[in-house]
Amino acid sequence: MRTKLFISFILIISIALLSNIVFENLIIKDFDDYVRSTEEDRVYWLLASIEGSYRDGRWDSLSLRESLHWAMMLGFEAYIEDRKGIRVLSTQDILKDLSQSMLKRMASLFELPSGVGRFSWYPLYVEGSEIGKVYVRPLKRLGYLPLKEDIFRRRGKEFLLISFFIAGGGAFFVALLFTFFLSKPIRNLTIAAERVASGDFSIKPISHHRFGRLYRFFRCEDEIDRLTGSFNYMVEALRKEDSLRKHLTSNIVHELRTPLTVIKANLEAVEDGIVDSPERVIKTLHGEIDRLIELVEGIDDITRAEASFFKRGHPETIVLGEFISSVASPFQGLLTEKGLTLTLDGNRSTTVSTYPDKLQIILKNLISNALKFTDSGGITIRWARDRKGVFTISVKDTGRGMEKEEMERIFERFFKGENSDGRGLGLAIVRELIETIDGQIEVESSPGKGTEFRLTIKEV
Numbered sequence: 516m517r518t519k520l521f522i523s524f525i526l527i528i529s530i531a532l533l534s535n536i537v538f539e540n541l542i543i544k545d546f547d548d549y550v551r552s553t554e555e556d557r558v559y560w561l562l563a564s565i566e567g568s569y570r571d572g573r574w575d576s577l578s579l580r581e582s583l584h585w586a587m588m589l590g591f592e593a594y595i596e597d598r599k600g601i602r603v604l605s606t607q608d609i610l611k612d613l614s615q616s617m618l619k620r621m622a623s624l625f626e627l628p629s630g631v632g633r634f635s636w637y638p639l640y641v642e643g644s645e646i647g648k649v650y651v652r653p654l655k656r657l658g659y660l661p662l663k664e665d666i667f668r669r670r671g672k673e674f675l676l677i678s679f680f681i682a683g684g685g686a687f688f689v690a691l692l693f694t695f696f697l698s699k700p701i702r703n704l705t706i707a708a709e710r711v712a713s714g715d716f717s718i719k720p721i722s723h724h725r726f727g728r729l730y731r732f733f734r735c736e737d738e739i740d741r742l743t744g745s746f747n748y749m750v751e752a753l754r755k756e757d758s759l760r761k762h763l764t765s766n767i768v769h770e771l772r773t774p775l776t777v778i779k780a781n782l783e784a785v786e787d788g789i790v791d792s793p794e795r796v797i798k799t800l801h802g803e804i805d806r807l808i809e810l811v812e813g814i815d816d817i818t819r820a821e822a823s824f825f826k827r828g829h830p831e832t833i834v835l836g837e838f839i840s841s842v843a844s845p846f847q848g849l850l851t852e853k854g855l856t857l858t859l860d861g862n863r864s865t866t867v868s869t870y871p872d873k874l875q876i877i878l879k880n881l882i883s884n885a886l887k888f889t890d891s892g893g894i895t896i897r898w899a900r901d902r903k904g905v906f907t908i909s910v911k912d913t914g915r916g917m918e919k920e921e922m923e924r925i926f927e928r929f930f931k932g933e934n935s936d937g938r939g940l941g942l943a944i945v946r947e948l949i950e951t952i953d954g955q956i957e958v959e960s961s962p963g964k965g966t967e968f969r970l971t972i973k974e975v
């Protein structure tokens with residue numbers, strides 16, 4: 516993630532730099548060309564002026580002087596040679612004849628008397644025939660008088676600098692934005708984690724969707740998503756554990772109080788000498804102590820079951836028929852003992868992907884209940900893969916069935932019907948486990964006829 520950030524940052528900076536360099540090359544080069552061409556224009560103007568001073572086969576000295584005077588004003592040192600190579604006139608000659616004020620003016624513009632660099636020459640023509648050559652080289656301008664061109668160049672450089680800072684600033688801003696988009700979900704997670712650490716499990720699961728399209732565009736969703744997903748699962752597990760612990764504690768307190776109160780009352784009765792039948796007291800005490808022992812074992816059971824709630828487990832693809840028959844087979848002995856039949860009904864080749872460890876505990880509980888509360892007839896287990904990604908399993912018995920009032924309470928912890936020798940925890944465990952494998956449980960029952968438990972589970 517940090518690498519992505521870094522690369523993007525570098526990319527943007529280089530684009531900014533590159534655009535500046537391109538600008539420098541294109542615009543400044545163009546401008547230099549332009550400056551050179553205007554200089555050439557000045558030379559051609561000078562040539563035309565000199566050629567205009569040649570009339571009727573001879574130089575008009577007055578107008579030639581004027582031309583060379585102009586040459587100096589335009590910033591050139593120049594001299595003219597005729598066809599035979601004899602020097603006709605030079606700007607140096609002109610300088611000698613200039614008036615004092617004119618000379619001063621020239622001297623304020625250029626470094627006089629001579630120019631810099633090499634002379635370059637241009638041929639002079641009048642009516643198609645060469646009349647001589649003019650040699651020119653630039654006069655050096657005095658430093659404190661900046662050229663318009665130099666001003667432009669300097670402005671160009673300033674512009675480049677400013678644009679570079681703007682581009683750099685833009686890049687910096689984008690980088691900030693980036694960091695914000697990346698760090699925001701992490702910051703949220705941090706805040707959430709701190710709240711969880713302080714014992715507040717009420718925080719809502721964090722979803723990345725609210726960071727929007729821009730965030731997804733930067734494609735950091737995969738890592739952050741996984742982190743958020745795990746975090747949400749962890750919070751959910753903690754929340755569940757927290758509420759289970761609170762429930763369990765209050766259940767245990769409640770369940771312990773009843774037998775302990777009974778034991779205490781009986782002991783007090785013995786102490787007070789108001790007991791007529793010590794055998795009955797002893798029997799009661801025994802019964803209550805058995806209840807206590809059972810409770811302690813039940814707590815052990817449920818603790819073990821709860822431990823498995825918090826393990827996500829490994830999803831596996833199972834052949835449903837095979838799986839169910841392997842879960843049911845340990846009950847075969849008891850079934851035969853009671854003279855009950857077991858019917859398995861479903862497509863033998865149906866496969867589903869789910870958490871077999873948890874499904875096994877659920878089925879075992881349902882089958883053992885069906886076995887416990889059925890005296891004649893039998894148990895039928897049906898399965899089917901309903902829609903895509905959803906399967907159902909039903910455990911149906913022809914047992915004693917339940918009244919509506921009983922049915923409403925069977926999933927409560929420590930609830931058990933009359934003449935059940937269990938601990939009343941089986942269905943409580945079933946209900947909690949079925950949630951963890953993304954399923955639902957329904958029950959249908961009629962007294963004296965039988966009961967059916969139906970599971971609807973989403974595949975992993």
Ligand SMILES: Nc1ncnc2c1ncn2[C@@H]1O[C@H](COP(=O)(O)OP(=O)(O)O)[C@@H](O)[C@H]1O
Binds near residue numbers: 885931938942966
């Ligand atoms: N198949 C069934 N037929 C009739 N009653 C049932 C059936 N399954 C569960 N029950 C009722 O629900 C209660 C709770 O079941 P459970 O939580 O498994 O506890 P336990 O099996 O220890 O009694 C049972 O005591 C019983 O009254």
Ligand SMILES: [Mg+2]
Binds near residue numbers: 880942
């Ligand atoms: Mg049970």
